[in-house]
Amino acid sequence: MHPLxxxxxxxxxxxxxxxMTVIEQGGAxxxxxxxxxxxxxxxxVVGLTGAPGAGKSSLADCMIRAARTEGLKVGVIAVDPxxxxxxxxxxxxxxxxxxxxxxxxxxxxxxxxxxxLGGLADSARDMVRPLAAFGCRVVLLETVGVGQSEVDxxxxxxxxxLVLIPGAGDQVQVAKSGVMEIADVFAVNKSDLPxxxxxxxxxxxxxxxxxxxxxxxxxxxxxxxxxxxxxERVWQAVQExxxxxxxxxxxxxxxxxxxxxxxxxxxxxxxxxxxxAQASRNSRWRDVLxxxxxxxxxxxxxxxxxxxxxxxxxxxx
Amino acid sequence: MHPLxxxxxxxxxxxxxxxMTVIEQGGAxxxxxxxxxxxxxxxxVVGLTGAPGAGKSSLADCMIRAARTEGLKVGVIAVDPxxxxxxxxxxxxxxxxxxxxxxxxxxxxxxxxxxxLGGLADSARDMVRPLAAFGCRVVLLETVGVGQSEVDxxxxxxxxxLVLIPGAGDQVQVAKSGVMEIADVFAVNKSDLPxxxxxxxxxxxxxxxxxxxxxxxxxxxxxxxxxxxxxERVWQAVQExxxxxxxxxxxxxxxxxxxxxxxxxxxxxxxxxxxxAQASRNSRWRDVLxxxxxxxxxxxxxxxxxxxxxxxxxxxx
Numbered sequence: 001m002h003p004l005x006x007x008x009x010x011x012x013x014x015x016x017x018x019x020m021t022v023i024e025q026g027g028a029x030x031x032x033x034x035x036x037x038x039x040x041x042x043x044x045v046v047g048l049t050g051a052p053g054a055g056k057s058s059l060a061d062c063m064i065r066a067a068r069t070e071g072l073k074v075g076v077i078a079v080d081p082x083x084x085x086x087x088x089x090x091x092x093x094x095x096x097x098x099x100x101x102x103x104x105x106x107x108x109x110x111x112x113x114x115x116x117l118g119g120l121a122d123s124a125r126d127m128v129r130p131l132a133a134f135g136c137r138v139v140l141l142e143t144v145g146v147g148q149s150e151v152d153x154x155x156x157x158x159x160x161x162l163v164l165i166p167g168a169g170d171q172v173q174v175a176k177s178g179v180m181e182i183a184d185v186f187a188v189n190k191s192d193l194p195x196x197x198x199x200x201x202x203x204x205x206x207x208x209x210x211x212x213x214x215x216x217x218x219x220x221x222x223x224x225x226x227x228x229x230x231x232e233r234v235w236q237a238v239q240e241x242x243x244x245x246x247x248x249x250x251x252x253x254x255x256x257x258x259x260x261x262x263x264x265x266x267x268x269x270x271x272x273x274x275x276x277a278q279a280s281r282n283s284r285w286r287d288v289l290x291x292x293x294x295x296x297x298x299x300x301x302x303x304x305x306x307x308x309x310x311x312x313x314x315x316x317x
Numbered sequence: 318m319h320p321l322x323x324x325x326x327x328x329x330x331x332x333x334x335x336x337m338t339v340i341e342q343g344g345a346x347x348x349x350x351x352x353x354x355x356x357x358x359x360x361x362v363v364g365l366t367g368a369p370g371a372g373k374s375s376l377a378d379c380m381i382r383a384a385r386t387e388g389l390k391v392g393v394i395a396v397d398p399x400x401x402x403x404x405x406x407x408x409x410x411x412x413x414x415x416x417x418x419x420x421x422x423x424x425x426x427x428x429x430x431x432x433x434l435g436g437l438a439d440s441a442r443d444m445v446r447p448l449a450a451f452g453c454r455v456v457l458l459e460t461v462g463v464g465q466s467e468v469d470x471x472x473x474x475x476x477x478x479l480v481l482i483p484g485a486g487d488q489v490q491v492a493k494s495g496v497m498e499i500a501d502v503f504a505v506n507k508s509d510l511p512x513x514x515x516x517x518x519x520x521x522x523x524x525x526x527x528x529x530x531x532x533x534x535x536x537x538x539x540x541x542x543x544x545x546x547x548x549e550r551v552w553q554a555v556q557e558x559x560x561x562x563x564x565x566x567x568x569x570x571x572x573x574x575x576x577x578x579x580x581x582x583x584x585x586x587x588x589x590x591x592x593x594a595q596a597s598r599n600s601r602w603r604d605v606l607x608x609x610x611x612x613x614x615x616x617x618x619x620x621x622x623x624x625x626x627x628x629x630x631x632x633x634x
Binding site for chain 1: 348351352356439443573576577579580581583584585587588589591592593596605606607609612613614615616617620621624626627
């Protein structure tokens with residue numbers, strides 16, 4: 001048993017923070033700690049994403065209060081970009097969150113995104129486990145911005161809430177990132193702005209086409225995190241989705257799927273290291289890579305001849 | 318010799334369009350066509366990126382005119398998101414571009430981004446080749462939005478122009494995506510808006526720290542694509558960067574680096590297919606992946622035991 005796991009089980013708040021740091025840093029200590037922690041299967045991970053300025057943190061704030069009213073302990077993992085531009089907005093968010101800091105039933109943690117979110121999706125899921133061991137039954141996983149990497153993080157969540165606001169040019173970015181496809185609940189925030197109803201209608205149309213036959217049509221809820229209007233309906237929709245996941249067994253299937261992808265991703269990382277080593281140390285590889293007469297496809301085929309276990313079972317397109 | 322390559326060499330415009338379609342679709346025909354086309358090494362690929370609404374297309378428009386004034390043939394590859402939200406803005410862009418459609422010296426092509434830009438970076442570089450064979454000495458490669466996938470596409474370019482505007486919340490997205498790190502020229506567009514000078518100053522500070530010792534400090538140019546102010550200076554900076562790449566040999570080094578990555582990426586794709594096949598068909602793999610007692614790291618280690626050629630040369634973190 002890892003000493004931090006013991007301390008968390010005994011209700012030591014500081015041990016939770018230390019455990020999350022250990023897990024974030026990775027390595028042998030993290031692995032040993034994870035072996036001592038429960039899987040966190042009973043914890044509902046709610047992803048919250050949307051373009052900057054959409055009001056995710058205000059909505060998170062409202063959802064924390066809703067969960068606290070039900071007597072649930074809540075964890076928050078906020079994925080911050082370590083960005084030269086982000087100071088202002090994020091600082092505001094953290095200040096807003098600070099009102100919960102005196103509440104022992106809320107545990108808030110910022111995770112720095114150092115350039116890439118690559119490994120973050122993997123560690124985010126693991127960071128839920130000390131929170132679950134501490135007794136959190138809900139963990140909000142919040143990302144700032146929408147892009148492929150945030151979508152990767154969101155796939156860790158059981159329920160994904162996408163926050164949109166009317167009239168934002170960011171919608172293109174949102175749509176491109178593929179997050180539309182993985183959202184389980186849509187919150188149209190700042191619903192008093194012009195265009196909110198039209199936006200909600202457009203999303204509903206998209207969502208209904210897509211949802212046919214899946215058993216879950218993502219609800220599209222107009223709300224205002226500033227006034228509190230409709231926010232309870234968002235929280236309710238999250239609970240309904242949780243019940244849906246449990247009843248259909250889809251929740252467990254999703255987690256299994258995600259676990260499998262996380263394992264395979266680690267093997268891909270190993271393979272990438274192996275490739276890099278070949279490219280820099282193996283002279284036959286170097287020759288092929290330096291041959292300017294070959295296009296990328298041809299060069300890949302030549303190299304594949306040196307990897308018979310691979311070329312036998314798969315084909316280059 | 319592929320028949321399309323012959324027709325392009327003879328100056329057949331329609332053949333260029335057909336060749337790009339063939340390359341976009343990939344497969345054996347594309348490979349044969351590429352073998353018949355020159356490498357396009359003499360063509361300067363200028364990447365143009367920035368958040369939606371930053372004015373990339375207007376700037377592209379101005380740059381096309383500048384190149385045409387110098388008598389250069391220009392190709393444009395515009396990477397469009399196939400997005401349910403994008404209709405309006407992009408349609409506007411295409412209309413703006415239409416003014417060049419009567420000009421035989423300009424070839425414009427939209428490439429649909431079907432969900433992911435994964436393979437697009439590879440095919441974008443290949444799509445430059447029919448344009449180069451047609452006589453284009455400049456190809457503008459334009460992406461809408463900024464995210465990891467656009468950054469991947471931009472790495473194909475010789476010179477990357479990042480378009481920013483003052484006061485946009487998208488800056489966080491821009492900063493996170495890593496595109497700040499790969500930009501060679503910064504254009505602060507809509508320079509009449511408040512905050513433009515401050516933004517330019519902030520970027521300059523960032524850029525100067527980073528550029529120390531590299532031989533190239535990315536210029537930060539305030540401009541207005543609407544009025545044309547400063548746009549010529551952007552074009553001039555692009556030309557200066559081109560000269561810098563040629564003089565230092567960095568241009569060729571960059572292309573070699575990119576080619577190598579493109580080759581290795583193809584091998585990664587093959588490995589991913591192989592992994593998927595193991596995960597679905599190999600019962601030992603299935604057992605390990607289904608074992609809920611193992612965390613992702615442990616499961617990956619177990620599986621690695623079945624791949625001795627890999628486990629011998631690389632280590633799981």
